[in-house]
Amino acid sequence: MFDPVIQFFKAAISRxxxxxxxxxxxxxxxxxWLRNLYRRSGWLIRGAIAILLLGILVPYALFFWNAAWxxxxxxxxxxxxxxxxxxxxxxxxxxxxxxVCGTSAIVEISAELIDFNVNQNAWIPSKLLSKAGLFGIPWxxxxxxxxxxxxxxxxxxxxxxxxxxxxxxxxxxxxxxxxDQNLQNARQNIHYTEDLWYFSMSPFGPTTPxxxxxxxxMTNLQDFNTALSTCEATFDPRADNLLRFLDQMTNAxxxxxxxxxxxxxxxxxxxxxxxxxxxxxxxxxxxxALNGILEGARSDFSEVVRERNLTRTWxxxxxxxxxxxxxxxxxxSNGSESAFIxxxxxxxxxFYLLRLRANLTEIRDILDR
Numbered sequence: 291m292f293d294p295v296i297q298f299f300k301a302a303i304s305r306x307x308x309x310x311x312x313x314x315x316x317x318x319x320x321x322x323w324l325r326n327l328y329r330r331s332g333w334l335i336r337g338a339i340a341i342l343l344l345g346i347l348v349p350y351a352l353f354f355w356n357a358a359w360x361x362x363x364x365x366x367x368x369x370x371x372x373x374x375x376x377x378x379x380x381x382x383x384x385x386x387x388x389x390v391c392g393t394s395a396i397v398e399i400s401a402e403l404i405d406f407n408v409n410q411n412a413w414i415p416s417k418l419l420s421k422a423g424l425f426g427i428p429w430x431x432x433x434x435x436x437x438x439x440x441x442x443x444x445x446x447x448x449x450x451x452x453x454x455x456x457x458x459x460x461x462x463x464x465x466x467x468x469x470d471q472n473l474q475n476a477r478q479n480i481h482y483t484e485d486l487w488y489f490s491m492s493p494f495g496p497t498t499p500x501x502x503x504x505x506x507x508m509t510n511l512q513d514f515n516t517a518l519s520t521c522e523a524t525f526d527p528r529a530d531n532l533l534r535f536l537d538q539m540t541n542a543x544x545x546x547x548x549x550x551x552x553x554x555x556x557x558x559x560x561x562x563x564x565x566x567x568x569x570x571x572x573x574x575x576x577x578x579a580l581n582g583i584l585e586g587a588r589s590d591f592s593e594v595v596r597e598r599n600l601t602r603t604w605x606x607x608x609x610x611x612x613x614x615x616x617x618x619x620x621x622x623s624n625g626s627e628s629a630f631i632x633x634x635x636x637x638x639x640x641f642y643l644l645r646l647r648a649n650l651t652e653i654r655d656i657l658d659r
Contacts, residue, residue: 305562353419356412357435365615367402368582371395373589380590381518381525391521395586396460397511400452403579404480404508407442408501414439415485416500430568440568443484444546444575446504451538452583453477453507459531460590461514463524470523472514479507525590529598532591533657536650539580543647546573550640558625560632566624573639574615580646581611598656607649614642 327335378384378392407413414420420439423429429436457477461470482503490497517523550569557563588595588604595601617638625632 309562349419353417354435356417357414357420357438360411360438360441362406362410365578365581365612367406368399368585371398371582371585373585376589376592379525379527379593381521381523381527383521389521391518393515393518394460394525395589396452396583397456397515397518397586399582399586400449400456401508401511401515403445403449403582404504404511407445408504408508411438411442413501413504414442416487418487421485421487430565436568437571440571441575441578444572444577445579446480446484446575447542447572448539448576448579448583449480449507450477451542452535453480453511455531455535455538456514459534460525460527461523463526467524470514470517472510472517472523476507476510476514479503479510527591527594529591529594529657532587532594533654535587536654536657539583540647540650540654542576543580543643543650546576547640547643547647549573550636550643554624554634554636554640558634560623560625561621563622563624566636567622570622570635570639573643574617577611577614577642577646581608581615584608584611594657600653600656603649603653603656607646607653610642610646610649614639614646617642 373395376392376395380392380394380397382392384390384392420429420435424435429439453473453476457469457473461473462468480503482498482500484500486497486500488496488499514523518525550573553563553566553569557565584604584607588608595604617635619635622635623632624636625634
């Protein structure tokens with residue numbers, strides 16, 4: 291009765307062993323060749339080989355050190371911000387303080403997420419060895435070293451949509467007022483190409499690396515909040531602006547759920563699907579960012595939330611975003627949805643995405659009445 295189960299495990303272990311052996315052979319083959327050359331060469335050639343090996347191993351070691359894990363990862367980072375104690379809307383004058391106005395929680399969280407992405411962590415997508423891959427093999431076609439990059443890109447996708455809305459609607463009065471220059475600069479900088487190193491082939495020549503432009507975006511957002519605090523900038527927390535802002539977030543979630551669905555349809559290889567992990571961590575990065583951005587929006591639009599009785603629905607949305615962050619499997623599996631041994635983590639992540647999207651759509655419907 292247990293023969294099929296035993297055979298399955300034997301086959302799985304055999305495939306894993308064969309895959310590891312093949313990968314190990316591919317990686318060490320150039321080094322074996324260099325070792326043999328080193329043994330039969332003179333000191334001049336040996337010195338050149340040693341320099342070559344150091345030139346390869348040291349950069350890869352540094353890349354692995356930066357890409358192996360996410361520094362200062364904290365699913366509860368929003369707890370550091372006590373937005374519930376804010377009583378002044380962004381741009382409104384603080385009672386009893388001359389020339390002092392409230393700041394934006396959305397902008398504050400956005401700047402913090404950029405700092406997390408490019409200062410507390412190295413920005414992986416633009417690393418030279420991230421672009422080069424594993425001795426020419428793209429990292430996305432390997433089961434490792436692409437997760438952190440996908441996570442960072444997921445965060446950045448939400449930041450791009452946030453700055454877009456900040457420029458077009460949140461940071462101005464109606465559609466006829468002037469665009470805030472700090473927000474405009476932040477939008478331009480955060481929409482900068484995500485994988486540029488110090489030198490580019492298209493266009494050819496030296497260029498500004500991506501992390502530098504994102505740091506400028508962080509400074510632009512901080513400058514906007516500083517201008518808000520001195521009543522020199524505008525923030526318009528109207529219900530229709532909140533509706534449009536939530537539209538941007540639901541569109542992002544809907545697009546990502548479709549990406550997950552496409553990958554689930556393309557493969558059910560379980561632990562052996564090397565493309566499942568980057569899809570999963572991209573969605574995870576979006577939810578990590580949304581966890582903070584939505585709390586910031588609740589604070590900035592606190593009057594609208596109270597007037598439209600959105601508190602309970604918003605709590606449900608916030609809980610969906612936070613609960614999804616508890617899914618942290620060691621190995622991402624893209625198996626059949628009914629599988630016992632190799633489940634579908636993509637399906638689980640897609641469930642939380644669609645639940646969050648349903649909550650946000652419900653909030654949007656209430657605002658649109």
